[in-house]
Each structure stands twice: as C-alpha cells, then as structure tokens.
Amino acid sequence: MADKKAVPLGGVIPEGGTADGYSTGGWRKLRPVLNKEKCTNCLICWVMCPDSAVITEDGKMIGFDLEHCKGCGICAMECPDKVKAIKMEEEAD
Amino acid sequence: MAITMTKGQAGLTGNSAIAYAMKQINPDVCPAYPITPSTAVIEEFASYVADGAVTTELITVESEHSAMSACIGAAAAGARVMTATSSQGLALMWEMLYIASGMRLPIILTDVNRALSAPINIHCDHSDSMGARDSGWIQLYSETVQEAYDNLIQAVRIAEDETVQLPVMVCLDGFITSHAIENITLLSDEEVQGFVGEYNAKTTLLDIDHPVTMGAMSLPENYIDFKFQQSEAIARSKDTVLKVAEDFEKRFGRKYGLFEGYRLEDAEIAIVILNSAAGTTKVAVDELRKKGLKAGLLRPRLFRPFPFKELAEALKDKKAIAVLDRADSMNGFGGPVFNELRSALYDVPKRPKVVSRIYGLGGRDYKVKDAIAVFEELKTIAETGMVDTLQKYITI
Structure with a gap:
C-alpha cells in the first residue's frame, strides 16, 4: 500500500480466498510425514485438516501443502488407529 | 399492540415508540436477546414480526454477545440491522461493539440506559452507554419519548450515510423514559420509509460475483491507518448528524441539533x-x-x-x-x-x-x-x- 491513508473502508479486501496468499507454514514446529504404504486413502485427514493443507488427486491422498500446514497434528491424531500412516516429526530434525 | 392515534398523536411508552419506529423502518434483520428495561422493545417488535407487519428476520439468540455477533454477520451480508439492549446486555456485547465500528457496519442499537452491576440494579443510570463511549459508536441521547422515536429514525440515515458508515447507539433513560407514557406525534409509515430510504450496502458477503474478504487481520503495517480512517469518519459524522436533523425538520417540523x-x-x-x-x-x-x-x-x-x-x-x-x-x-x-x-x-x-x-x-x-x-x-x-x-x- 503506497499511500498509507488510502486503505479500503473497514478493512474490506476486494477479493475472496486471500488466505491462500498468506504463508503460515513458517509457524510449524512439527511436520506431518505420510507413509504411503500404510495409507488407505480414507481421507479422514482431508476432512479434518483446519487449513485445507491435505492435497488429494483422483480421490487419493498424496501429501501436504507445507506452505499452509501449521503442524497442528490433527491429521496424525485422526488417522485411524489401525492405519496410523501420518507421523509428526520435529522440523528441526 | 394496537396503537390508537388521534390526529397523529398517540400515548406511548419509550419502549413502544422505539418498537413502533422499528416497525416503520422495517429492518432486514433484528437479532435480539431481551433484557430489562428494554425488554418491551423486542417483545413488541416480535409481535409486529409475528403479525406480518414487517418483513424482518427476527433472530432469537442465546446471549447479547451472540446478538451483536449476528448483527455484524447480517450487516456484513448487506442487511439493514437493528437491535436493542440495556446494562449487562450492552456489557456482554462489548468486544463485538468494537468489531461493528471497526468493520464500518451501520448497525442501529437502542440502549435503554440502566445501571451496571454490582450491586445488581435494573434502574436508570448511564454507566452502560458511558462504558461504550470509546467503542467507535456514534451516541445520541434522548430526553423524551418523542426524541427517542425521532432519534432512532434519524440514526438510520446517519449510520448509512456514505461518508459515515458507522454504527449508532440511541440512548434513553430506563423506566423514566422507557416505561412512562408520553403523548407523542408519530409519522406515517410512508413518511418514515421516504426518510430512511432503501439501504444498499457497498460491499456484501452475499454478492458471490464480487467476493470480498471482511474482518481480515491487519498488523503494524496498516492497523493504525484503518483506525485513522475510522477516527476521521466519526469526527465527520457530526456534520451528517446536523444534515440529517435539518432534513428531518424540513419534512416533519421538529428541530434537533448537537x-x-x-x-x-x-x-x-x-x-x-x-x-x-x-x-x-x-x-x-x-x-x-x-x-x-x-x-x-x-x-x-x-x-x-x-x-x-x-x-x-x-x-x-x-x-x-x-x-x-x-x-x-x-x-x-x-x-x-x-x-x-x-x-x-x-x-x-x-x-x-x-x-x-x-x-x-x-x-x-x-x-x-x-x-x-x-x-x-x-x-x-x-x-x-x-x-x-x-x-x-x-x-x-
């Protein structure tokens, strides 16, 4: 915003879906890691992810959008007990 | 409640007059959680809704915090929104009051002034609306039932003025004004409709052809710029209050100033x-x-x-x-x-x-x-x- 005073009224951003342009991946302490061999593509992780950071293709789980994944671990927690295809690992490691 | 008028004159309590003004304004949405002494405003307005006298969507919510939240949501969707509360109810709306003004949503709230607890008390003082004095809402105070009625009708025009776009609170004294019957002059529905006009929000969440993001985060890069813009708008609104009062006087003969x-x-x-x-x-x-x-x-x-x-x-x-x-x-x-x-x-x-x-x-x-x-x-x-x-x- 070049002119600091010319901000849109009431903070309205004149377009939708702007969260896409805001990278929240840097907040992550734990990174989800998928074990493709164990995964049954039930897509419970896709349903539960609060940041829409689970990527699917042709109805199959293929990985994570690490630009937006905050590392909350909900996907790993929700992955069924018999499967447990997602593990949270320290970013630092 | 049936209102009997003689030559445009009626004996009404403050609450009845506010509910009647709301009926005449016919807002799109009214989220409300009744509280003494403003209860009768919503009680009577709910009758107008039930009787089909208005087309308003009355949303009965579970608290005043929700009432103001629903007001904000509906206003963001482009609706003309009104509600009423008192005392603890206004206190519970507190954090949402700032969001309503910060998002520049022209919501109209009637505050029937009542003391804040403790000790618990239902009678009049101004501690409720005075506590909200820095929330970015325009505040109009009313001496009489007539003025409360006239202020509410003017509040719509003030709030929605394109140079203002801010919420307005109309205050009247609990019990003293809200429950005492005064002889007042009512306007006709056509006069009120002609005065408030139709509301067309500049941006609305329901316009899916032009999607917008509302209530987004704003960090040190521009938060203060939004606040500066808001501060200028509320300062400017003084002229709008006078302009609206002038038009009100021209049309209906009753004069109001600052x-x-x-x-x-x-x-x-x-x-x-x-x-x-x-x-x-x-x-x-x-x-x-x-x-x-x-x-x-x-x-x-x-x-x-x-x-x-x-x-x-x-x-x-x-x-x-x-x-x-x-x-x-x-x-x-x-x-x-x-x-x-x-x-x-x-x-x-x-x-x-x-x-x-x-x-x-x-x-x-x-x-x-x-x-x-x-x-x-x-x-x-x-x-x-x-x-x-x-x-x-x-x-x-």
Whole structure:
C-alpha cells in the first residue's frame, strides 16, 4: 500500500480466498510425514485438516501443502488407529 | 399492540415508540436477546414480526454477545440491522461493539440506559452507554419519548450515510423514559420509509460475483491507518448528524441539533445534563428565573463524536457550570461528561468555573430541589469566583 491513508473502508479486501496468499507454514514446529504404504486413502485427514493443507488427486491422498500446514497434528491424531500412516516429526530434525 | 392515534398523536411508552419506529423502518434483520428495561422493545417488535407487519428476520439468540455477533454477520451480508439492549446486555456485547465500528457496519442499537452491576440494579443510570463511549459508536441521547422515536429514525440515515458508515447507539433513560407514557406525534409509515430510504450496502458477503474478504487481520503495517480512517469518519459524522436533523425538520417540523440550550443564551450559571433529567432541570431553571437568577441548561444530544467546539462556544461566557453525570468514571477526574466538557473549555479565553456532580445512580430520584441546590452552589461560585468542592456525589 503506497499511500498509507488510502486503505479500503473497514478493512474490506476486494477479493475472496486471500488466505491462500498468506504463508503460515513458517509457524510449524512439527511436520506431518505420510507413509504411503500404510495409507488407505480414507481421507479422514482431508476432512479434518483446519487449513485445507491435505492435497488429494483422483480421490487419493498424496501429501501436504507445507506452505499452509501449521503442524497442528490433527491429521496424525485422526488417522485411524489401525492405519496410523501420518507421523509428526520435529522440523528441526 | 394496537396503537390508537388521534390526529397523529398517540400515548406511548419509550419502549413502544422505539418498537413502533422499528416497525416503520422495517429492518432486514433484528437479532435480539431481551433484557430489562428494554425488554418491551423486542417483545413488541416480535409481535409486529409475528403479525406480518414487517418483513424482518427476527433472530432469537442465546446471549447479547451472540446478538451483536449476528448483527455484524447480517450487516456484513448487506442487511439493514437493528437491535436493542440495556446494562449487562450492552456489557456482554462489548468486544463485538468494537468489531461493528471497526468493520464500518451501520448497525442501529437502542440502549435503554440502566445501571451496571454490582450491586445488581435494573434502574436508570448511564454507566452502560458511558462504558461504550470509546467503542467507535456514534451516541445520541434522548430526553423524551418523542426524541427517542425521532432519534432512532434519524440514526438510520446517519449510520448509512456514505461518508459515515458507522454504527449508532440511541440512548434513553430506563423506566423514566422507557416505561412512562408520553403523548407523542408519530409519522406515517410512508413518511418514515421516504426518510430512511432503501439501504444498499457497498460491499456484501452475499454478492458471490464480487467476493470480498471482511474482518481480515491487519498488523503494524496498516492497523493504525484503518483506525485513522475510522477516527476521521466519526469526527465527520457530526456534520451528517446536523444534515440529517435539518432534513428531518424540513419534512416533519421538529428541530434537533448537537445539543439543546434552554434559557442558555443570557444565562450566567448553567447545568449540563443528559437525557430525561434535563426535563427536571428545566423546571428548576424556570423557578429560579422567576426569582431573577440567570440560570440555564445545556443538554448534549450528540455525545459521540463529542462536539467540543460547539459546546465550548455555547458555554464560553458562563460564570459557573455544573456538569451532572449519571455515571461515575471510577477514580477518573469527575464524571465522563464533566471530564470532556471541562477539557473542551480549557482553550476558552475566560474559562468558566466547572464542577462535577454525580447524581441519580441506579435510578435514585433527581428532583427539582436537587437541581435548585446545584444552581445555588453555582450562584455562590459565580459571585466569589471560588470553588469549594470540585467534585462530589449529590442525591445521596
């Protein structure tokens, strides 16, 4: 915003879906890691992810959008007990 | 409730008049959670909804926090939105009040003034709306049922004015004005509709062809710029209040300004007081005038934005002024109106003496004799130029 005073009224951003342009991946302490061999593509992780950071293709789980994944671990927690295809690992490691 | 009118005149309580004005305005959405003493506003408005007299979507919510949240959501969707509350209800809306004004949503709220707990109390004082005085809402205060009715209708135009786009709170005294019947002149539905006009929000969440993001985060890069923009808008709204009042007078004959002066022009001593207690003070002014004392009254109608220049201009020649607050700014410098008015008079060349008197908290009666006692104190201050007690409670 070049002119600091010319901000849109009431903070309205004149377009939708702007969260896409805001990278929240840097907040992550734990990174989800998928074990493709164990995964049954039930897509419970896709349903539960609060940041829409689970990527699917042709109805199959293929990985994570690490630009937006905050590392909350909900996907790993929700992955069924018999499967447990997602593990949270320290970013630092 | 069926309202019987004789030549446009009707006997109505403050609450009935507000509900009737809401019926005539016919807002798109009314989220509400009734609370004493404003309960009857929503009770009667709900009857209008049930009878099909309005097309309003009445949303019964589980708390006032939800009521204001629903107001914000509906206003963001482009609806004309109204609600009513009192006291603890307004207190529970607190965090949402700031969001409504920050998002520049022209929501209209009637606050029937009631004391805040503790001790729990249902009667009139202004601690509820005074607590919301920095929330970015425009605040109009009403002395009578007629003024409350007229203020609510004007509030719609003020809030929605394209140079303003801010929420407006219309305040009237709990029980004293909300439950007492006064003879008032009502406008016709067509007159009200013609005055408020149709509302077309600039941006709406329901316009899927032009999607927008509302209520987004704003960090140090631009938060202050939004606040600067908002501050300018509320300051500007003073002109809109006058412009709307002028059109109201042209159409319907009743005149309103930023404040009302009563026998003020040649007065040497004056009381400054909000809402219904001004009526009591006017009786005291008349009695003292009969005895030759040059007493007068100033009753602010617009408190937010605070018209400091106009008030200072109206009071600059007075010798002594008492500001009577029906709310205490606990351990601040006097009551809220006193504090700001005294500050407004700081730049006047011949500064009048100004004292703070807190009165009538929790609905304690304020009588003509109380006003006369204050005027007698002011007379002494004017004569001696000395202030004995700068701030104190009266009516105790």
